[in-house]
Structure formats: structure tokens, C-alpha cells
Amino acid sequence: MQKYDELTEFLLRMGDSALVQAQRLCEWTGKAPALEEELALMNVGLDLVGQARNWLDYAAERIGDGHDADSLAYRRDERHFRNLLMVEQPNGDFAVTMLKQFFFDAWQYPMLTQLSKAKDERVAAIATKSLKEVTYHLRRSSEWVERLGDGTEESHQRMVKAIDALWRFSYEFVELSTQEQSLSEAHTIGDISSVATKWQAMVNDVFARATLTVPDAAQPFYLASRDGVHSEHLGFLLAEMQYLQRAHPNASW
Amino acid sequence: MRPGEIGQLIATDQQATPKTEADLALAEQVLAEVMDPEVPVVSVVDLGIVRKITWRDGHLSVLITPTYSGCPATEVIELSIREALVQAGFVQAEVVQRLDPAWTTDWITQAGREKLKAYGISPPVGSASKRSLTSVAPQVTCPICGSEHTQLVSEFGSTACKALYRCLDCLEPFDYFKCI
Ligand SMILES: [Zn+2]
Numbered sequence: 001m002q003k004y005d006e007l008t009e010f011l012l013r014m015g016d017s018a019l020v021q022a023q024r025l026c027e028w029t030g031k032a033p034a035l036e037e038e039l040a041l042m043n044v045g046l047d048l049v050g051q052a053r054n055w056l057d058y059a060a061e062r063i064g065d066g067h068d069a070d071s072l073a074y075r076r077d078e079r080h081f082r083n084l085l086m087v088e089q090p091n092g093d094f095a096v097t098m099l100k101q102f103f104f105d106a107w108q109y110p111m112l113t114q115l116s117k118a119k120d121e122r123v124a125a126i127a128t129k130s131l132k133e134v135t136y137h138l139r140r141s142s143e144w145v146e147r148l149g150d151g152t153e154e155s156h157q158r159m160v161k162a163i164d165a166l167w168r169f170s171y172e173f174v175e176l177s178t179q180e181q182s183l184s185e186a187h188t189i190g191d192i193s194s195v196a197t198k199w200q201a202m203v204n205d206v207f208a209r210a211t212l213t214v215p216d217a218a219q220p221f222y223l224a225s226r227d228g229v230h231s232e233h234l235g236f237l238l239a240e241m242q243y244l245q246r247a248h249p250n251a252s253w
Numbered sequence: 254m255r256p257g258e259i260g261q262l263i264a265t266d267q268q269a270t271p272k273t274e275a276d277l278a279l280a281e282q283v284l285a286e287v288m289d290p291e292v293p294v295v296s297v298v299d300l301g302i303v304r305k306i307t308w309r310d311g312h313l314s315v316l317i318t319p320t321y322s323g324c325p326a327t328e329v330i331e332l333s334i335r336e337a338l339v340q341a342g343f344v345q346a347e348v349v350q351r352l353d354p355a356w357t358t359d360w361i362t363q364a365g366r367e368k369l370k371a372y373g374i375s376p377p378v379g380s381a382s383k384r385s386l387t388s389v390a391p392q393v394t395c396p397i398c399g400s401e402h403t404q405l406v407s408e409f410g411s412t413a414c415k416a417l418y419r420c421l422d423c424l425e426p427f428d429y430f431k432c433i
Contacts, residue, residue: 036407036417043409050323054352109386125353129322132355132433135386136408 006179007120007188008062009082012072013226014111015055016083019073020234021104022048023241027091037094040140044101047133054126074245078235079228085169088234092165095158098144099166102206105138107173110198114190123189142206149210159212169231171218173199177226269342274308276343281306283341284315290329291412294372297330301360304351312345313338318356321413321433357381358432369430370396375418377432393429395420 003009025045032038056069063072087104091097112134115127148155174196176184184192207214223229244251272279284306285298297303297317305316315334319327331348338346358377361369366376378391393403400422407417408431415428 036409039411039417040407040409043413046323046325046413047321048323050319050321054322121353125355129319129352129355132357132381133322136431136433139386140408 004059004063006183007123008059009226010180010183010189011055011059011062011123012082013084015052015059015069015072016081017087017104018048018055019052020081020083020237021087021101022046022052023237024087024091024097024100028097033094041097044137044140047130047137051126051130051133054129058122058126070245074242078230078238081228081230081234081238082226083230083234084172085223085225085231086166086172088230088237089166089169090233092162093158095148095155095162096165098141098148099159099162101137102141102145103166103170103173103203105134105141106202106206107195107199108134109138109202110195111192114192114195116190117187118190119187120189127190142202145206145212146210149207149212156211159210163212163215167215168218168221171220172225174217175220269340271344272313272342277306277308277313279341280313280315280338280343280346283337283343284334287330287333287337290326290333291414292369292372292374294368295361295365297334299362299365299368301356301362301365302330303334312347313343315346315348316351317348318351318354320356324413326412358430361430373397373427374415375427375429377430379432381432391432393418395423395425396427397425398423 004012022045025041025048028038028041030038032041052073053069056072060067060069060072084104084107086100089096089100091100109131112127112131116124116131118124118127145159149159150156176192176196180189180192183189204214223231281298284303285296287297289295289297289300289302300320302317302320303315304318305314307314307316315338317331317334327350331350334348335346359381361377369376373396375393375396378393390405392401393405394401395403395418398420400420402421403418404421405416406419406426410417410428414430416431417426418429419426
């Protein structure tokens with residue numbers, strides 16, 4: 001499997017994660033439980049598309065070879081995507097969707113906080129910009145986890161089921177690859193060694209308020225998103241997202 | 254054909270005199286008339302999107318910054334700025350986008366805030382630098398009746414920059430321009 005340099009791989013991880021999460025949110029268009037929620041889901045999705053573009057623009061410049069953010073988003077196969085396994089999981093019901101969003105936001109928040117102090121000025125600028133948006137994303141998703149967990153018998157049960165379905169993918173929020181460690185130690189991307197404990201603390205805190213039990217730490221298994229080994233869901237997601245550019249290369253308006 | 258040449262053609266067509274470095278103040282006036290496509294009462298200057306207007310290598314250069322990462326209006330804004338400048342005779346005008354420093358609602362001018370309010374959008378409250386994950390909800394004033402007795406309906410409105418509120422006195426719903 002061909003890999004780029006450490007920083008480029010990391011930019012792809014940030015960009016692809018935001019992009020795939022945004023695509024999942026867009027699947028709610030026209031069928032969210034309430035108008036305000038639909039607006040909220042789309043707004044968050046739009047912010048994430050913008051963030052993805054900023055990361056992928058930078059990655060594309062480093063890769064060269066005629067790439068731009070669009071070609072990276074629409075012309076790569078799943079084996080070349082570096083997104084977190086969590087964000088490619090199907091939406092399920094509203095509880096699964098909001099829990100996924102919360103897990104992702106609780107990771108983005110401490111991650112972007114550290115990246116905003118990066119030596120690499122471009123990384124710092126994108127992170128500083130994104131962090132403003134992720135702050136209100138996290139406020140909303142954590143409130144929903146709390147409301148559903150500590151809500152009715154039914155909403156609580158759905159949250160418990162959502163945790164069952166998603167928790168096994170959570171190990172990726174608390175581990176760094178050796179490449180990321182070396183980027184972090186050199187401060188190229190800021191010191192991200194504390195992201196894991198901050199993610200766990202945020203989850204513990206919100207779950208406690210939501211009367212939900214935090215499962216034992218998830219263990220890594222055979223999927224490896226940094227190497228492009230994804231769950232089967234990513235392929236279907238890309239098939240839909242990339243359809244137009246695959247069927248009509250370079251179509252634009 | 255390059256953008257500058259198109260500018261030349263349009264300007265010739267409009268018969269506007271090509272502008273020079275001495276016309277920087279005029280460029281500022283022109284930009285003050287370029288409205289935000291989503292809130293058409295405030296200009297790109299009022300919103301603090303225009304960061305710098307300079308004369309560089311024989312042409313006008315405008316530095317702008319996007320409001321939100323995914324704001325779909327950013328491209329339209331860039332285009333409207335270039336169009337307005339070319340029509341005013343700044344034929345080679347270039348518009349450069351920069352993320353850093355990140356846009357904040359603190360940059361919205363006083364005039365801009367008044368215009369937002371008159372349009373029915375409650376302007377951002379407080380300073381963005383003091384807002385954080387855990388800070389309490391701001392005290393938002395109803396732009397219609399002036400009451401402070403208001404309630405958040407949703408942190409997300411019709412565009413990324415707005416939240417939905419309702420007034421508990423006059424009972425009208427209204428938009429609040431989020432503080433970021
Ligand atoms: Zn009122």
C-alpha cells in the first residue's frame with residue numbers, strides 16, 4: 001500500500017474523517033425527526049465539508065501530481081481513504097447518529113485545540129478556524145446524548161443499543177500511530193499526546209450525566225483505517241458520494 | 254483569456270477610467286457597497302470579511318477571510334467583489350483568501366450591527382474571545398420589540414451564521430447572529 005509522508009497522511013486523516021462524517025449527516029436530508037434538527041444536521045455537515053476542503057486542499061498541494069481537494073474526495077478508492085472507522089458507520093436511528101457525532105466531536109475538540117498550536121502555520125490556521133465550529137457541534141451533540149440517555153425508557157434503551165453498536169470502533173480515538181507520535185513530538189502538528197485522555201474524560205463526564213455506563217476500553221481488531229482497511233460500509237458510502245464524478249469525470253457547474 | 258484581460262474588456266466596455274494607487278479610498282467605497290448575498294443589508298466591509306486593501310505590483314489586491322469553513326457564500330462574495338472593482342475601473346483587481354487570523358463576529362462594525370438589527374437579525378452579543386465550550390448562553394435581545402425575555406429554539410438557523418430564537422413577550426421568532 002502506497003503511503004505519503006507523515007504530515008500528508010495526517011492531513012488525509014483529518015480531511016477524510018470530516019468529509020465522511022459530513023456525507024453521513026447529509027443522508028438525513030428530508031427525513032430528520034424535526035425541522036430544527038434537520039437544519040442542525042445540515043449545518044454541522046456544511047461546516048465539516050468546509051473543514052474537509054481546507055485539509056484536503058493542503059494535502060493535495062503536498063501530493064502534487066495535479067491533485068486538488070475535489071480529486072482527492074471524488075477519485076480515490078476506499079483503500080486510499082484515511083478516515084476514522086467510527087464516522088463511516090451507518091446512521092441507524094437518531095440515537096446512533098447523535099452518539100457517533102458526539103464521539104467524533106469529543107475527539108475533534110481536544111485534537112483541534114492542540115493542532116491550533118502547531119508549528120506548521122497552515123495546520124494551525126485550519127485548526128483555529130475549525131475549532132470555533134466544533135465548539136458548538138460538541139455542545140449540541142453532548143446535550144443530545146445527555147437528553148436521550150437520561151430521557152424516557154425508550155430513548156435510554158436506544159442509547160444503550162447505540163453504544164453497543166459503536167463502541168468497538170472507539171479504540172481509534174485513543175491511539176496514535178508511531179508516525180503521528182513523531183509529528184506530535186516534533187510539534188509539527190502540536191502536542192496531541194493528551195487527546196486520548198481528554199476524549200475519555202469527556203465521554204465519562206457526559207455518560208455520567210446521561211446515566212449511561214462507559215464500557216471497558218475497546219480493543220483494536222483487524223480493521224486498520226490508516227492503512228485503508230475499512231469496514232464494508234465505506235465502499236457503499238463512496239459509491240453514492242462519488243457517483244457523479246465517476247460517471248461524468250470533471251463535470252462542473 | 255486571463256481574469257485580468259476579461260477585466261480590461263469589461264472596463265473598456267464600461268468606459269471607466271483605469272484606476273491607480275491614488276484611488277485606494279475609492280476602492281474602499283466600492284467594497285462598502287458589496288452586500289453579503291445571504292444578509293443583503295450588510296456589506297462585506299461591515300461584516301469584517303475584507304481584511305486589507307493594498308496596491309501591489311501595479312494592481313489592487315483585496316485580502317478577504319471566510320466567515321465559516323463551509324460557507325457557500327464565500328465564492329459568490331469573492332466574485333461580487335471582483336466584479337464591483339472591475340466595473341469601477343480596477344481592471345487587474347485580485348482577491349486573495351486567507352484563513353489566518355480566523356474570522357470572528359467581533360469584527361462586525363457598529364454600523365453593521367445596527368443594520369442587522371434593523372433587518373430583524375439580533376446582532377452577536379459579547380466578545381467571541383471570551384466564549385468557550387462551557388460558557389453560559391448569551392442574553393439575546395428581541396430585534397422587534399427590544400425585550401430581553403427571549404429563548405433559544407435551536408443553535409442552528411437558515412444559514413451557518415445564525416441561531417433561531419423566539420421572543421417571549423411579542424412572541425415573534427427571530428434570527429440571532431451567532432457570536433464566534
Ligand atoms: Zn419581541
